[in-house]
Amino acid sequence: MARTDRLFRLIDALRRLPPPVTAAQLAAETEVSPRTLYRDIDTLRRGGALIDGAPGYGYTLTEDTALPPQTFTQEEIEALVLGLAEAQHRGDPALSAAADTALGKIIATLPDRMQRQAQHAAIMVRRVERPPQPAADLSLIRRACWDELALGIAYVDATGAASDRRILPLAMVYLDRGIMVLAWCVLRQDFRKFMADRITSAALTDDSFRPRRAGMLRDYVAQMTTNRH
CATH class of the missing domain: 1.10.10.10 (Winged helix-like DNA-binding domain superfamily/Winged helix DNA-binding domain)
Known part of the structure; x- marks a missing residue:
């Protein structure tokens, strides 16, 4: 190292x-x-x-001179603790670990009084069960979104039909009971929603769609908003 x-x-x-x-x-x-x-x-x-x-x-x-002092209101501290605790609970192992380290870094920048507030927040997140983790590597899907690389996926739809797809991943949406991947489907030549728990495998390709992701995501969100009205 x-x-x-x-x-x-x-x-x-x-x-x-x-x-x-x-x-x-x-x-x-x-x-x-x-x-x-x-x-x-x-x-x-x-x-x-x-x-x-x-x-x-x-x-x-x-x-720690590497991080500047931060000041937050008590409610802002509670919001940070709550949000990161949810990420620890709902995220895949990589995202959960990142939420844990992020909270530690934030607390390290606070004055002593605020550190105590963060370490003994009045809001806590407790879940009896963690949500089931999809078979596909979610950290790889996040990387494909950030790096704007096409993904090859094996997908099983709601009827049980299996297919191989090539998608341009745009964003991941955390719903109440699952995670949805918003993407452009090369096969269908249209925007599609893929439930992460139905993606049985995913692999990065060398096909870049940079710098189109931000514009495509705006178009997709606008399309979904229009369809709701």
């Missing part, structure tokens, strides 16, 4: 994990030896990060 990536992972672990964080925890998070970890801690300190602690006692990030 490149040294820069390793230092990013270390500072992220210090933001996220409950302090004080032991050297063993940090070494496991960054996949380095304890000797390398101590050198990396010293590097961050020389770079301006205020890290309290020492070997055998654990470490606490008391000031």
